[in-house]
Amino acid sequence: MSIRTFIFDFDGTILDTESQDFVVVDEMWKAHDVALELTEWRKGLGTIGGFNPFDALEARLGRPIDRTHWKAHNHARLLEHCSAQSLRPGVLDLLAYAQDQGITLTVGSSGNREWVHRWLTEHGIIQHFATIVTSNDVSQVKPSPEIFLTVAANIKARPAECLVFEDSAHGVTAANQAGMRCVAVPIPALVDAWMPPVALRLRTLADVTPAELVERIVAAPLPIPS
DSSP: OOOOEEEEOOBTTTBOHHHHHHHHHHHHHHHTTOOOOHHHHHTTTTSSSSOOHHHHHHHHHTSOOOHHHHHHHHHHHHHHHHHTOOBOTTHHHHHHHHHHHTOEEEEEOSSOHHHHHHHHHHTTOGGGOSEEEOGGGOSSOTTSSHHHHHHHHHHTOOGGGEEEEESSHHHHHHHHHHTOEEEEOOOGGGTTSOOOOOSEEOSSTTSSOHHHHHHHHHTSOOOOOO
């Protein structure tokens, strides 16, 4: 069956906001003379509630911190860092390829609507997506398949016709549970991290041409939801 739909995760896949989040959280922890472990921070990627930097820091310190101050500070710093980022390599080429081939473009993100729409608009690409599903639109985020299945339902596509682009294990799990093929493109902090089985794992989306990528994906077997 041919690929009719590209479903892009947002954070870490279209724009590497996640690496910037680590920088900001690490700054907060260092300000309290505590080291942030990368493996601990990774637990929160691609989902909600996997890692709370404030809870974890207070647990390490054994005392509360000024959350009001640090939440405002961290948000401002994250916006500053993310504003300086370009789209991840290969994203624009895939968008152009999809438009040329009549492939529907969509987004399925565990982030909130305001955050996702902000950056898609700022980078001038929001108009390319037929539907954008975020945490505001579902009852469960990744690793639940609900986000991806909602995307497919919105555009009346079968899971077998969808190709998901993800950077996290939670996201890959969601794609597999939805019965959709998936390309994994981990951010640098996840290059050596474990991932569930995927149709293709790349360093960046620019590693192969869009046509080669689709050709390899179509030849890959569909995942069977457990």
